[in-house]
Amino acid sequence: MINRPVTLDASTLLNLLATGEAESILRALVVSKFVCSAVAGEVLYLRSTNPDDAPEQVSIDPLIEAGLLTAAKPESPEEEAQFVDFAATLDDGEAMSLAICVCRGYVLATDDRKARRIAEALSTPVPLLATSELVSQWAQKNSVVSTRIQEVLTAVDLRARFHPWQGYPLRDWWLKILQGPL
Amino acid sequence: MENPILDQIDPRVLGLRLQEARRAAGLTQQAVADQMEMARTTVVAIEKGERRVTPAEVIRFANIFGRSVSDFVGRQTVTQGFVTQFRSSERQVIEAHAEYEQVAFDLQRRSEDYVELERIVGAPLVRSYPPLYEATGTSVVQVASDIAAAERNRLGLGDGPIGSLRERLEAEVGLRIFYFPMPSKIAGVFAYNEDLGACVGINAKHPRDRRHWSLAHEYGHFLMHRYQAEITILEVRRRSAAKERVTDSFTENFLMPAAGLNRRFSEIHRASPRGATLSDIVSLANLYRVSVQALVLRLETLHRLPPGTWDRLVTEGFEVQKAQRLLGIDGNPPVEDFPQRYIALAITAFRKGDLSEGQLAKYLHTDRLSARSVAESFQHRIHSERDGDFQEIDMDLLQPLGSR
Numbered sequence: 001m002i003n004r005p006v007t008l009d010a011s012t013l014l015n016l017l018a019t020g021e022a023e024s025i026l027r028a029l030v031v032s033k034f035v036c037s038a039v040a041g042e043v044l045y046l047r048s049t050n051p052d053d054a055p056e057q058v059s060i061d062p063l064i065e066a067g068l069l070t071a072a073k074p075e076s077p078e079e080e081a082q083f084v085d086f087a088a089t090l091d092d093g094e095a096m097s098l099a100i101c102v103c104r105g106y107v108l109a110t111d112d113r114k115a116r117r118i119a120e121a122l123s124t125p126v127p128l129l130a131t132s133e134l135v136s137q138w139a140q141k142n143s144v145v146s147t148r149i150q151e152v153l154t155a156v157d158l159r160a161r162f163h164p165w166q167g168y169p170l171r172d173w174w175l176k177i178l179q180g181p182l
Numbered sequence: 183m184e185n186p187i188l189d190q191i192d193p194r195v196l197g198l199r200l201q202e203a204r205r206a207a208g209l210t211q212q213a214v215a216d217q218m219e220m221a222r223t224t225v226v227a228i229e230k231g232e233r234r235v236t237p238a239e240v241i242r243f244a245n246i247f248g249r250s251v252s253d254f255v256g257r258q259t260v261t262q263g264f265v266t267q268f269r270s271s272e273r274q275v276i277e278a279h280a281e282y283e284q285v286a287f288d289l290q291r292r293s294e295d296y297v298e299l300e301r302i303v304g305a306p307l308v309r310s311y312p313p314l315y316e317a318t319g320t321s322v323v324q325v326a327s328d329i330a331a332a333e334r335n336r337l338g339l340g341d342g343p344i345g346s347l348r349e350r351l352e353a354e355v356g357l358r359i360f361y362f363p364m365p366s367k368i369a370g371v372f373a374y375n376e377d378l379g380a381c382v383g384i385n386a387k388h389p390r391d392r393r394h395w396s397l398a399h400e401y402g403h404f405l406m407h408r409y410q411a412e413i414t415i416l417e418v419r420r421r422s423a424a425k426e427r428v429t430d431s432f433t434e435n436f437l438m439p440a441a442g443l444n445r446r447f448s449e450i451h452r453a454s455p456r457g458a459t460l461s462d463i464v465s466l467a468n469l470y471r472v473s474v475q476a477l478v479l480r481l482e483t484l485h486r487l488p489p490g491t492w493d494r495l496v497t498e499g500f501e502v503q504k505a506q507r508l509l510g511i512d513g514n515p516p517v518e519d520f521p522q523r524y525i526a527l528a529i530t531a532f533r534k535g536d537l538s539e540g541q542l543a544k545y546l547h548t549d550r551l552s553a554r555s556v557a558e559s560f561q562h563r564i565h566s567e568r569d570g571d572f573q574e575i576d577m578d579l580l581q582p583l584g585s586r
Binding site for chain 2: 010011014042043044045046047055074077080081083084085087088089090091092093094095111112113114115117160161162163
């Protein structure tokens with residue numbers, strides 16, 4: 001059970017938006033949830049539900065307005081220094097999210113392989129979450145039927161073009177659900 | 183962190199990057215100093231590398247310039263940029279059109295990203311550059327024709343049309359070639375230095391045949407005027423300069439060698455007793471990937487069409503695009519900004535976890551969704567015939583084959 005605030009980076013937010021259940025999934029996570037300013041400023045697209053249509057721009061603004069996400073940015077000299085240091089190896093959104101987690105003791109929700117590797121390799125590793133774990137927790141808490149979980153993960157696959165990579169948390173569970181009968 | 187990045191980066195390198203970003207944003211040192219609430223002399227000292235910057239200052243600089251912090255601290259490869267070369271060789275042009283300098287910045291940024299990807303993956307580009315050709319002689323046409331023939335021979339091109347010029351010049355010469363939007367009067371840009379090699383930018387907004395011509399033209403500059411950065415502008419006055427005349431002549435001879443074109447034209451004649459038709463000419467231009475105008479003028483020069491044929495066609499209201507449509511020719515297919523090798527390097531680095539998703543998107547100048555789609559496209563699900571059945575299989579196009 002997660003008992004610390006969570007910062008979500010763009011890779012996870014994009015996947016959550018693709019599920020069509022972002023609000024419900026975030027509500028199931030009963031801790032404070034943050035999004036850094038560099039991520040909030042990123043323009044995100046999802047594949048349309050009709051594959052012939054152009055990708056559609058999506059926004060996390062409704063999630064912020066609903067109080068499910070709180071905008072954050074580096075506040076102290078230490079956070080600024082960490083952000084600049086991580087920006088040497090990550091993009092700004094990923095670096096800022098990680099810096100905030102390191103300095104404030106938050107959990108980082110990211111589906112990015114490199115960001116996760118860096119977070120785990122720190123002298124005090126940053127605890128991590130992934131979309132798979134957020135969806136799994138949401139499903140358990142809300143007793144979501146397996147067909148609905150399958151629809152949600154299929155949407156991540158099709159609309160966000162995300163496929164769990166080797167070593168990704170709960171990868172086997174994810175693939176099994178995708179392969180199961182609908 | 184024990185060894186902060188700002189202590190690791192040479193302050194002169196960081197200063198230069200900040201200076202270039204300021205210039206690309208069109209800001210003066212005073213304007214930046216005002217926004218940063220510091221003296222102009224402090225900005226000068228930072229850009230010269232005489233004063234180190236704090237993390238808070240780097241973040242503020244990035245905000246003011248509309249750039250990422252990672253633009254300043256994320257690249258490990260230190261290279262000499264092109265922009266100063268363009269300012270030196272194209273001073274008058276850039277002074278008259280400040281927006282043209284952005285094209286130089288765009289070429290430099292792409293080229294630096296390419297070199298950085300090569301560093302990350304450990305796969306430097308193999309350069310097979312010919313020696314610089316001497317572009318002087320009594321006859322511009324003869325000099326250009328000789329160089330074009332020598333290059334065709336060196337590249338094993340024979341005397342036929344060149345269908346995949348970009349791929350050839352990338353793979354067999356080692357040019358870095360990018361297609362990106364530029365002001366409409368610019369056809370292309372070329373620059374060379376030891377760090378980045380020979381780099382070409384082509385205006386992606388131009389139609390296919392113009393792009394093809396511009397690429398051959400910039401290649402001509404690489405062969406004959408390698409050490410001068412060049413902005414090719416579609417302007418009659420500039421084209422009369424000796425350097426441009428010899429390069430234009432090279433382009434014509436390189437893309438449409440006399441022997442091969444004469445032979446093909448004769449074959450058309452033999453096949454049709456009434457001689458070549460407009461349809462033949464449009465199809466032939468399509469085969470050579472040159473404009474109909476360029477082909478007709480070339481055939482006039484080779485005395486295969488009467489002088490003034492092109493002018494007559496224009497007077498009679500001939501419309502190239504209409505003719506191409508009738509013949510089912512797509513004269514303006516989309517073009518990839520980055521070389522396939524560049525994309526493959528980026529995806530290889532991403533798959534290995536050496537690039538994050540955000541970095542991949544940035545290298546590909548796109549959003550996350552498109553970056554994911556590009557990465558996915560290198561691991562196609564294709565249909566393969568096996569035992570008479572078509573089956574869907576995964577094919578990883580970046581998989582090493584264990585070659586020796």
